[in-house]
Amino acid sequence: MPGRELRGLLHPFLLLLIFERPGHGYDLIERLETMGVSDVEPGHVYRVLRGLERDRSVISAWETDGAGPARRCYTLTAQGHDDLRSWVTHLTYLNQVVDACVRRSADAFERAAGVGRRDPYAVRG
Template identity: 85%
Template sequence: MHGRELRGLLSPFLLLLIFERPGHGYDLIERLAAMGVSDVEPGHVYRVLRGLERDRSVTSVWETDGAGPARRCYTLTAQGRDDLRTWVAHLTYLNQVVHACVRRSAEAFDRAAGTGRHHPHVVRG
């Protein structure tokens, strides 16, 4: 999937990554890509991070260590942990619904194949 398709899910993805290990924006963008969320606009990631900070799900501090410019390092708060738990419950439900759709689609294509109709390849989950 492309970043545009997953924009609405950046909050739980970022909460999870920050829960696993605090990080700065560019680090989080790289970790999103490693998670399969590529092609995401950096500006959008930073807007979501600012929103998470406004919601008190994360905090940030300026790091000035090492060479290079200062950068914000994001850390999860207790509220952020609760928010992540809520998101995981929602994503679990969404996963069940999507899985049911994929399964039913595969069954429908199998039935259509029995009638000689052409059907695209469907991956069974």
């Protein structure tokens, strides 16, 4: 899927991943890849996470356990849970519309192939 469409869907994708299991930024980026969302810019993911935090959909806390630097761990809030439910409703509708478009396109291509349209550039003899 082209990047522009996916960028607009990072909100629900991240809400879902955090609902499944709280995580830090790079963990979430790796988990996005398992959903088929690859080549996402880390800076964009962090901007979306900050926006989700501003909207009170997620909260973050510094995690200092283990080796390495401290990392922010993101957790879903009650507001985030409601936002995710809202997104799922919206995505379900969008999926139905896209599915109808794909089916209609397949039918149109089949009809066009069955009509045997002539190539307007073919040499006539």
